[in-house]
Amino acid sequence: MNRRKGVFATFGLVAVLLVGYVLAAALAFPSASLLSGAVGTRAPDSTVEALPEYTNRAVIEIRYAANGTAGSSGVFWTELYYRVPGKTNWTLYAPPWNPDGRWFGQLGFSTGALVEGTILFDTYYTGGEATYELSTRSVDRGYWYEAEPRNAKARTTLDTRPPQLFVASPTPQSWTREKTLKWIAVDEVSGVAAVEYDLDGTFVASSDQASGEAPLDLTSEGSHAVVVRAKDRAGNVALVPVAFHYDPNSPVLHITAPARDGYVNSKSVEVRWDADDTGSGLASLRLSVDSIPPIELAGATRAYTLQGLEERGHVVNLVATDLAGNVASETLSFGIDTKPPTVQLLAPRDGGYANRRDVQVLWLGSDEASGIAQFEVVLEGRDPVIVKNAASFTFTNVPDGARSFRVRAVDRAGNAGDATSRVTVDATAPSVEISSPNAGDTVYGPLEIGWSASDAGSGVEKVEFLYDDGVPTVVTGAQTHRVEGAALGPHFVLVRVWDRAGNSAEVGRAFAYGGATPPDGGPFNIGVVDFWLLMAAIAAIAVVSAYYAVRRRKRAQA
Structure with a gap:
């Protein structure tokens, strides 16, 4: 009971003291109210040190100074308020470790007029990245309040994320023939301040362009590295290293078949080529003929067969591209001719005879498409003779006997046409002898001339008999000839023989005719x-x- 009375007595004493304080304050300052914003010269004030326009620190140091002008009571604490775009009301900064939002400076409980302090503004508890307007409100020890915040005393934008940086060229681990660096940098909060780049470990240049390009001083083929850095206004940095390979040289390309400006004798044509690239290597090949759509081929391909081509001229184009984008191209023309040329052997004629050991072969040849490339002239038993731009050839020292000649015409496409002739060579004259009368004889009675003729080569073709200066008489096949009405006295007879090759021989005989009966x-x-x-x-x-x-x-x- 006594204990309860003591407690009530204590509370009563405190109440009396509070009432007395309030009444005294009301009588001394009738226009002021307890724990409310002060007016006049008694209200404290505070300032905030200017902040950078952008920052990448999630915990921002707010440096403030508070001045208590209400007599000697001094500043008791300072409150920090903030707001973000789209909000009109100020929010008291009261993190978990300071739930009442009261920040005491270095002279918080002293009687000095100026208090300085630093508030760690942790944006984790205020919403993260944003533009923050900041203001302070000081309270002195007499509980006089600085006016509520109306305007911002400091402003900053928090940007903790680095820019988004994309290097368009060169491509990582790729081959390129370009000597240009291309980039795109984006920063949605603070914006891109600068883009810097190094080449092979050496700083090259800096640009204030968020998107742009710059030359790369590449002089040697092979591997290189470029490092691109994009910096935003808050100090965040994005770094993209790109390792790449440089190849400024075009591939080596040569079409080996068909022959340039040549002809082939098939409507299916195999195109062959040699291709090489000592740098990046071949990536692809593209083959086209005439207006036909191109055919895409792998870089390792070295031949391709074109099917169903028409018999005429064609143009083929081959393009080689290496992994760096360098291009080599070759174009050539060719024709298709599948028809053999025509050839006619004029001499010696087939089944005929030649009466000379030097036999001249004559021919005519033509080809409407590709034209005659050469002639091959062959005598049986001898090597072929190649003849160009001529239509005759003479074989020397051809022995007697049956011989075969052949002329082959070869056009530019390789088609061939033949003409042959079977000929008997006979360069030996026939033999002929008069068997009667004997030279110088005087013949009596019937006058009959006898002879013999033969030819071992082509055979006897014709025999003529001449008596004195008379007209020749053809006596082929006979071996005697009777002369009718011969006059007495000296006479001369001639027997002339031709063989089938045109060789000839003759023999004459002088004699006397003594009459029908001897004396x-x-x-x-x-x-x-x-x-x-x-x-x-x-x-x-x-x-x-x-x-x-x-x-x-x-x-x-x-």
Whole structure:
């Protein structure tokens, strides 16, 4: 009971003291109210140190100064208020570690007039990234309040995220022939302040363009690295390293088939080529012919067959692209000709004869499409002879006998046309002899001339008989010829023979014709004239013999 009375007595004493304080304050300052905003010169004031326009620190240091002007009571605490765009009301900054939002400066409980302090404004509890307007309100020890915030005393924008940076060129780990750096940087909060880049570890330049391009001083083929840094106004940095390979050289490309400006003899044409790239390597090939859509091929391909081409001229184009984008191209023209040329062998004619050891071969050849490239002239048993821009050739020292000749015309597409001729070579004249009469004979009775003719090569073609200066008589196949009405006296006959090759030979004979019957016979049945000639010869022999006999006798006697 006594204890309860003591408690009530204590509360009563406190109540009396509070009432007395309020009454005294009301009598001394009738226009003021307890714990309310002060007016006049008694209200404290405060300032906030200016903040950067942008910051990337989530915890912002707010430096303030408070001045208590109401006598000697001094500043008791300071409150921090903030607001973000779209909000008109100020919000007391009261984090969990200071739930009443009262911040005491360095002289918080002293009687000094100026108090300075720092408030750690943690945006984690205020909503994160935003533009913050900040204001302070000081309270002195007499509980006089600074006027409620109306205007911001400091402003800053929190941006904790780095810019978004995209390097468009070069592409990471790729090959390129370009010497240009291209980038795009975006920062939605504070904006991009600068873009810097290094090449192979050396700083190159800085640009204030959020999106742009700049030259890269690349001089050597091979691997390189560029590092691009984008900085926003809050100090955040985005860094993109790009390793790439540089190849400024085009591939090496050469079409090996078909031959440039040549012809092929098929409507299916295989196109072959050599291609190489010592830098990045071949990426792809593109083959096209005439106006046909291009054919895409792998970089390792080295041949492709075109099907169903028309028999005419065509144009083929091949484009090689390496991994760096360098391009090499080659174009060539060719034609298709599937028809063989025509050739006609004019001489020697088939089944004919040649009467010379040097045989001239004559021909005609033509080709309407690709044209004649060459002729191959062949004599049986000998190597072919290549002839260009001519229509004849002479084989020398061809032996007698049956021989085969061939002329082959080859056009520019490789098509061939042949003409052959089977010929008998006979360069030897036929043989002919007159068997009767003998040279110098006097013929009596019927006048019949006999002979023999032969030819071992081509055979006897024709025989003519000539008597004195008369007209030749063809006597082919005969071996004798009777002359009718021959006159007495000396005569001359000629037998001329031709073989099938055109060789000729002839033989003549002089004789006398004594008439139909011989004259009467002398001693020993010898003709009178012959008898006396014989007698004269015997007498001459006898005289000579006697002369030599006499001389020997005289020598013996001496």
